[in-house]
């Protein structure tokens with residue numbers, strides 16, 4: 001077989017994307033690209049409104065499932081508040097702290113101080129270690145005073161990851177406790193609904209009044225979000241039914257804009273790889289399927305080869321017997337034995353396989369039910385695969401052991 005030849009330009013891209021950045025994670029679009037969140041934009045705007053005229057921002061809590069625009073909308077509105085404050089001759093500052101990156105009080109407080117110093121262009125030494133969280137907060141209060149900041153808002157994103165509530169407490173009481181003349185407030189964001197109860201127990205009950213909930217997006221909103229980013233693609237690359245398809249699928253499954261954008265991007269990447277003229281609905285289906293395969297692969301990646309043989313056996317039985325849903329342990333065991341031997345592995349005992357199957361049902365991959373087998377047989381356990389067998393087989397193939 002001959003070696004494949006190098007192309008003239010090994011870095012050549014397929015001409016599918018004009019600006020793929022628009023579809024990448026971490027990209028924060030301008031407020032005018034934010035669609036379908038007018039109510040939420042207004043609610044956060046209302047909370048920050050007083051700060052744009054030099055008054056106290058209202059500390060607010062934002063809840064909602066993943067990918068519903070919480071981080072994006074909060075950042076965009078805070079950025080917009082800057083401009084508004086400037087026209088009012090008010091000194092407004094904000095810091096954005098992602099608590100999943102800064103999980104301790106000290107790290108989060110340091111990041112807040114660091115951002116404020118950078119935004120103010122202040123020449124201040126912020127030690128990396130060796131001082132307490134409260135010292136970082138004192139640096140912050142000093143900066144606010146030195147630069148005569150009227151209002152300061154801290155966005156604490158993924159606040160449930162933070163190990164303590166002290167930072168939030170000190171922000172909501174900075175002025176009344178005499179630490180700062182500046183009006184200080186916080187926007188707290190979480191996708192863990194349990195966090196609400198935890199917070200209510202510990203923090204000032206006045207916070208409860210300022211809750212904003214972000215609902216999952218519906219198909220129409222997802223469509224608008226995706227349509228707003230079509231300039232990520234070259235002209236007429238996207239067939240007209242592609243975006244409606246991605247929007248409909250995503251709305252049905254999760255209402256998560258991040259996943260919807262990602263699906264569109266992956267569909268484009270497939271088209272790019274295949275060198276096709278346009279991105280089609282078939283690319284979308286393939287992208288969705290590939291994402292499922294990847295997810296399943298990840299799920300089983302930590303398990304032993306024997307679990308993979310067992311799942312492979314159940315997947316093959318399911319695919320070969322479309323009229324049947326569930327299979328008895330013994331039947332799965334017979335096929336498992338063959339597959340394990342083919343791979344040069346000593347099969348486990350049937351009892352062990354039975355137990356592993358029960359364990360898989362905990363992972364949500366299979367479901368095990370007792371079924372009456374008639375008088376002569378007594379009751380026995382049947383196992384059902386809860387995933388598309390084709391995806392399971394493909395993922396197991398991809399993981400190298402099947």
Ligand SMILES: Nc1ncnc2c1ncn2[C@@H]1O[C@H](COP(=O)(O)OP(=O)(O)OP(=O)(O)O)[C@@H](O)[C@H]1O
Nearest residue numbers: 033034035066067068069070071072191225257258
């Ligand atoms: N209304 C919208 N208009 C345009 N893009 C949006 C909108 N909502 C979300 N997005 C995009 O979807 C992605 C996810 O949004 P975002 O990060 O704000 O979600 P989140 O609610 O903070 O999710 P998580 O809880 O997982 O942090 C981002 O890339 C964002 O740019």
Ligand SMILES: [Mg+2]
Nearest residue numbers: 070071072157
């Ligand atoms: Mg977020």
